[in-house]
Amino acid sequence: METIRLEFQPKIKAKILELLSSFSSDELKIVQEDSDFEENKRKLDSALVKVKNGTAECCSLDELDLFLEEAISKYEN
Known part of the structure; x- marks a missing residue:
C-alpha cells in the first residue's frame, strides 16, 4: 500500500469520508495522524x-545500565 497525507477544510471532511467509504478495506485504510507528529519530527x-x-x-x-539501576532503585521504595 501507499500512503498520502491530505489537508482539507473541516467543512468538506464528510464529503471526503463519503467518497473514501466507497472503497473496500482491502483497497483503502484510513490512518489517523498523530497530533504531535510535526513536533516529534522536529x-x-x-x-x-x-x-x-x-x-x-x-x-x-x-x-x-548503571543509570537505569539508579533510577529504578530511587522509585522502588
Whole structure:
C-alpha cells in the first residue's frame, strides 16, 4: 500500500469520508495522524543532526545500565 497525507477544510471532511467509504478495506485504510507528529519530527530531526555532526551526548551500555539501576532503585521504595 501507499500512503498520502491530505489537508482539507473541516467543512468538506464528510464529503471526503463519503467518497473514501466507497472503497473496500482491502483497497483503502484510513490512518489517523498523530497530533504531535510535526513536533516529534522536529525533535528527531534535531537529534539526528547532533548525531551526524558528533555533538550528541552518548553513553555506553554499562553507563546506561548503571543509570537505569539508579533510577529504578530511587522509585522502588
